[in-house]
Amino acid sequence: MDTLKGRMKSLVGLVFILLMIEQVINAQQHIHIYQLLTIVTVPTIFFVVGYFIDSTRSFSHLLLNGIKKMVIPYVITSIVIMALNILASQLSWIKQPFSDVKTIIKTFAYGIGWPTDTLFGQSSFGVGLVWLLLAIFFATLIFNLVTKLEKSWLMVIAIIMLTAAGYWFRTIVQLPWSLEAALIAQPFMYFGSLIKDQQKMPMTLATFFVGIILWSISSISGAFDFTVAYNPHPILGTIASLFAVSVIYVFHDRVIYQIKPLQIILKYLGDHFILGLSVATLVLLFIQINSVMANVYTILIVLISIAVIVMLQKLILLIKK
Amino acid sequence: MNGINKKRKTPIRPLNYIGMMRVTLTGLLLAIGTTVMLQVAMFFQDWGRYNQTTDFTKALGESIKFMLAPRAWFSVFICFVFFVLIYAILNRFFMTIAIYLITVIVVFVAEYMKVKARNEPIMFSDMSEATAVGGLTGMIDRQLLIGAVSLGLIILIIAVLLEYLVHKQKLGRLNNFFSQLKFKNKWFRLVMLVVTMGSLSISFVVNADHNQAWLQKFGYQRVVYSSGDDSLWNGPIATFMANISTVIMREPHDYSAKEMQRIEKKYGNTAQQINETRQSKAAGQTVAYILSESLANPNDIKGFQYKGDNVSKNLEAVKQQATVSGKMLSSGYGGGTANIEYMTLAGFPLATYAPEMTVPYVQLVPFAHTVPNIAQVFDKKEVLHPFVGSLYNRKEAYKKMGINHFYTTDNKDDTYPKKYLGGASENAYPTDDNAFKYLENKILKSTDKKSQFIQLMTMQNHMPYYQGEYPNNQYQMTKPVVSGNTKTQIESYLAGVHQSDLALEKLIKHVDNSKRPITLVFYGDHWPGIFTFVDPQIQAKEAHETDYFIYQNDAAKKREQLQSNLKRPYASPSDFPALTLDAMNVKVSPFYALQTQVSEQLPAFANYTRGKFVDEQGHTIQTKQLTSKQKRLLADFKLVQYDLSDGQHYLSNKFTKTMK
Numbered sequence: 001m002d003t004l005k006g007r008m009k010s011l012v013g014l015v016f017i018l019l020m021i022e023q024v025i026n027a028q029q030h031i032h033i034y035q036l037l038t039i040v041t042v043p044t045i046f047f048v049v050g051y052f053i054d055s056t057r058s059f060s061h062l063l064l065n066g067i068k069k070m071v072i073p074y075v076i077t078s079i080v081i082m083a084l085n086i087l088a089s090q091l092s093w094i095k096q097p098f099s100d101v102k103t104i105i106k107t108f109a110y111g112i113g114w115p116t117d118t119l120f121g122q123s124s125f126g127v128g129l130v131w132l133l134l135a136i137f138f139a140t141l142i143f144n145l146v147t148k149l150e151k152s153w154l155m156v157i158a159i160i161m162l163t164a165a166g167y168w169f170r171t172i173v174q175l176p177w178s179l180e181a182a183l184i185a186q187p188f189m190y191f192g193s194l195i196k197d198q199q200k201m202p203m204t205l206a207t208f209f210v211g212i213i214l215w216s217i218s219s220i221s222g223a224f225d226f227t228v229a230y231n232p233h234p235i236l237g238t239i240a241s242l243f244a245v246s247v248i249y250v251f252h253d254r255v256i257y258q259i260k261p262l263q264i265i266l267k268y269l270g271d272h273f274i275l276g277l278s279v280a281t282l283v284l285l286f287i288q289i290n291s292v293m294a295n296v297y298t299i300l301i302v303l304i305s306i307a308v309i310v311m312l313q314k315l316i317l318l319i320k321k
Numbered sequence: 322m323n324g325i326n327k328k329r330k331t332p333i334r335p336l337n338y339i340g341m342m343r344v345t346l347t348g349l350l351l352a353i354g355t356t357v358m359l360q361v362a363m364f365f366q367d368w369g370r371y372n373q374t375t376d377f378t379k380a381l382g383e384s385i386k387f388m389l390a391p392r393a394w395f396s397v398f399i400c401f402v403f404f405v406l407i408y409a410i411l412n413r414f415f416m417t418i419a420i421y422l423i424t425v426i427v428v429f430v431a432e433y434m435k436v437k438a439r440n441e442p443i444m445f446s447d448m449s450e451a452t453a454v455g456g457l458t459g460m461i462d463r464q465l466l467i468g469a470v471s472l473g474l475i476i477l478i479i480a481v482l483l484e485y486l487v488h489k490q491k492l493g494r495l496n497n498f499f500s501q502l503k504f505k506n507k508w509f510r511l512v513m514l515v516v517t518m519g520s521l522s523i524s525f526v527v528n529a530d531h532n533q534a535w536l537q538k539f540g541y542q543r544v545v546y547s548s549g550d551d552s553l554w555n556g557p558i559a560t561f562m563a564n565i566s567t568v569i570m571r572e573p574h575d576y577s578a579k580e581m582q583r584i585e586k587k588y589g590n591t592a593q594q595i596n597e598t599r600q601s602k603a604a605g606q607t608v609a610y611i612l613s614e615s616l617a618n619p620n621d622i623k624g625f626q627y628k629g630d631n632v633s634k635n636l637e638a639v640k641q642q643a644t645v646s647g648k649m650l651s652s653g654y655g656g657g658t659a660n661i662e663y664m665t666l667a668g669f670p671l672a673t674y675a676p677e678m679t680v681p682y683v684q685l686v687p688f689a690h691t692v693p694n695i696a697q698v699f700d701k702k703e704v705l706h707p708f709v710g711s712l713y714n715r716k717e718a719y720k721k722m723g724i725n726h727f728y729t730t731d732n733k734d735d736t737y738p739k740k741y742l743g744g745a746s747e748n749a750y751p752t753d754d755n756a757f758k759y760l761e762n763k764i765l766k767s768t769d770k771k772s773q774f775i776q777l778m779t780m781q782n783h784m785p786y787y788q789g790e791y792p793n794n795q796y797q798m799t800k801p802v803v804s805g806n807t808k809t810q811i812e813s814y815l816a817g818v819h820q821s822d823l824a825l826e827k828l829i830k831h832v833d834n835s836k837r838p839i840t841l842v843f844y845g846d847h848w849p850g851i852f853t854f855v856d857p858q859i860q861a862k863e864a865h866e867t868d869y870f871i872y873q874n875d876a877a878k879k880r881e882q883l884q885s886n887l888k889r890p891y892a893s894p895s896d897f898p899a900l901t902l903d904a905m906n907v908k909v910s911p912f913y914a915l916q917t918q919v920s921e922q923l924p925a926f927a928n929y930t931r932g933k934f935v936d937e938q939g940h941t942i943q944t945k946q947l948t949s950k951q952k953r954l955l956a957d958f959k960l961v962q963y964d965l966s967d968g969q970h971y972l973s974n975k976f977t978k979t980m981k
Contacts, residue, residue, distance in 0.1 A: 220388075
């Protein structure tokens with residue numbers, strides 16, 4: 001039986017593919033597509049995270065669970081990157097994105113997606129897509145604390161203030177561990193948690209078209225750069241993004257999810273989202289393809305790598321049994 | 322389920338979500354449509370600026386292309402917020418749409434016509450002209466006006482009908498649909514009211530720099546040199562909002578009490594030196610400023626030829642005999658009369674104010690500490706205008722400037738006499754011949770020893786220009802080839818200029834015969850906006866040159882006791898006070914001493930642009946090309962201008978005290 005949970009996982013799978021496209025296209029040449037995608041990809045991820053959060057769990061449970069599911073994969077990814085970076089100096093067919101191991105340690109210890117202004121000065125490197133793991137980790141903890149507030153209106157105010165704080169900090173400096181992204185993710189997580197209560201998206205035709213219009217307007221105004229908590233219009237941009245998330249949700253639900261083969265693939269990707277992020281980070285950092293179809297090949301490599309790693313995991317489990 | 326609201330005792334009360342979304346969608350679509358429509362009003366024009374075109378399809382295409390720019394969405398935001406504001410007030414869906422659409426129609430017509438006339442959008446300063454509806458509607462294309470009014474009425478009737486049917490539940494299955502389109506939660510409605518009013522009022526309450534910052538968040542990029550181009554680039558709504566709060570003048574970097582003291586002392590000494598050779602007094606003299614509306618010299622237009630007598634024959638002859646004459650560098654093209662008028666009275670050029678300060682009578686004069694102007698040198702100060710007096714906030718501005726009487730058609734206390742209001746044909750504006758008769762009447766009545774200042778602003782040659790305006794019009798335009806409509810307008814204009822020229826000849830004769838010393842300061846304020854084959858941006862200097870002269874009768878020349886050898890082939894309107902006082906050989910205050918030095922030593926301010934001047938040979942030069950002495954003088958001038966307009970008023974009253 002289809003459950004909302006299954007649909008959400010499939011939605012994550014869809015967003016993962018959109019995120020890949022966003023990463024591989026030339027942002028300058030395809031600025032409208034790029035900006036269109038940024039409005040919706042990462043916000044939808046946090047929307048789904050908000051759906052899956054179990055608010056009745058204790059803070060310590062979430063902390064341990066988060067460390068297991070987010071922080072450890074993050075650390076493992078950084079170790080793999082270190083190893084590959086060393087290997088890259090010996091092999092010509094992979095890039096060497098970092099100058100040395102010390103830089104990798106510094107970069108991954110700080111944990112932000114792009115080179116930017118940090119507490120310790122300008123950084124030259126970012127951690128790539130795995131910034132999302134840290135952002136999800138901290139966002140979940142923050143959201144859990146917010147949900148402890150008894151009154152709904154207090155919770156809403158707290159979310160607004162945290163979001164504002166995220167945008168404000170960004171104007172001064174990039175905090176470590178993608179904290180600002182975690183702060184501005186709160187409205188999307190709240191949205192996801194509301195859907196869990198309602199068990200459906202309150203969607204009408206008018207809402208759908210409002211979402212399309214606001215999504216378009218927002219994308220014309222500029223990119224929603226979640227990595228560094230930048231939006232040309234924080235208030236209007238957040239509202240537009242919320243609507244865009246509902247549009248993509250409905251589109252996925254009514255169209256994409258109805259196609260069985262797609263449903264299976266997307267659920268699979270959704271189930272292995274964290275692995276996908278790590279693999280994508282490695283592929284984007286180290287693989288360089290000189291071809292007209294480079295973007296398509298990159299995405300294919302990511303997808304195939306995920307499948308291979310999952311199969312290897314299952315194989316190992318079988319052998320152990 | 323582990324939803325966050327399961328344990329809550331006080332969940333948020335649900336709003337009428339479905340209804341609100343439908344209203345939001347309606348508002349967004351209307352806002353987008355409005356923005357496109359207003360942009361069409363900007364592009365569907367004859368001026369040829371930045372893809373303006375008379376092809377409607379192309380204009381629509383340009384407008385749609387405009388929507389791909391981030392700055393377009395500020396206009397959508399404002400329109401949407403305005404829609405929501407009306408809705409929050411009325412809480413009636415169809416009436417909201419009706420009022421919104423009627424507002425849009427009015428704005429569209431106003432924007433289209435203003436751009437058509439002057440290639441400028443509606444500015445905040447134009448709102449003071451909203452009370453002059455009677456005068457303004459005369460300038461609107463009648464067909465457009467009728468169409469707009471009819472459409473507005475139809476919309477209103479349909480809306481009222483629909484509201485009635487909804488109220489009586491007579492729409493069958495749609496009853497439920499429309500009954501949802503209301504605010505059901507009064508607190509939410511109140512919040513929307515506050516938020517929308519707050520959003521719309523941002524530009525009205527913050528200062529100019531914050532207003533710019535707010536607009537720049539939406540991608541607004543000010544086009545400093547032209548509000549018309551600004552509206553093409555940013556949309557007329559953004560241009561309007563950007564010019565609500567304005568900086569009068571940016572503070573000069575060395576502005577201080579000490580510096581102003583130095584200037585006061587310096588020009589006090591200069592005034593003493595000048596006054597050693599100034600012997601005349603203003604008592605018993607008359608100065609008449611004649612602002613000849615839209616008077617350009619067609620003979621100066623390159624490539625333009627016409628059949629008929631020389632339209633400016635007498636004007637050119639008078640200039641030869643005048644004390645000083647030449648070309649005035651106007652700030653306006655197709656309009657801006659009051660701004661030029663301000664410069665001729667106050668002696669400050671628009672070019673040195675902030676770019677946002679475009680209408681001094683509205684944005685500066687009401688708020689300035691003091692507005693020293695040439696009229697204050699005289700005992701009696703009057704202004705004559707054969708039209709309504711409410712445009713450009715003149716009534717209030719004149720009070721501040723010390724004008725005793727302002728004769729207009731709508732002034733109950735000082736009514737412009739009907740016998741001088743006759744036009745060349747039934748609906749035409751009062752002729753210059755009649756206007757000059759009234760002026761002469763005023764001068765002749767002044768037989769005492771009091772000094773007299775009169776300003777006459779004519780109307781005869783004000784747009785529109787149409788077939789039959791001048792019966793038996795012999796003028797024909799031969800070159801270049803233009804559209805039939807443009808040709809008709811130009812030929813009518815030529816006839817008007819010729820009539821003005823004949824009237825001027827008569828006026829000069831009467832002035833010459835008068836025993837009272839009379840000094841006439843005559844100038845055309847700006848070109849009419851009908852010579853569409855002249856690009857006012859590319860041919861900026863030519864398109865902003867009009868004729869001026871300062872003419873004195875024998876009685877005035879005898880009074881001045883000294884042969885004047887004034888020369889100013891190119892003058893800014895702001896030169897006129899100093900030139901007039903020089904021609905009259907009247908003693909000056911330190912303020913006018915400074916202005917005298919500016920008119921003698923600096924080239925003329927090119928008020929149609931910034932940072933440029935025109936020298937005696939007609940060459941355009943930039944500020945950096947001035948000599949260091951000229952730069953110092955310019956700096957002193959700007960300091961005084963700032964102190965008197967927007968600064969701390971360090972200069973004492975002695976600096977501007979009139980010498981009567």
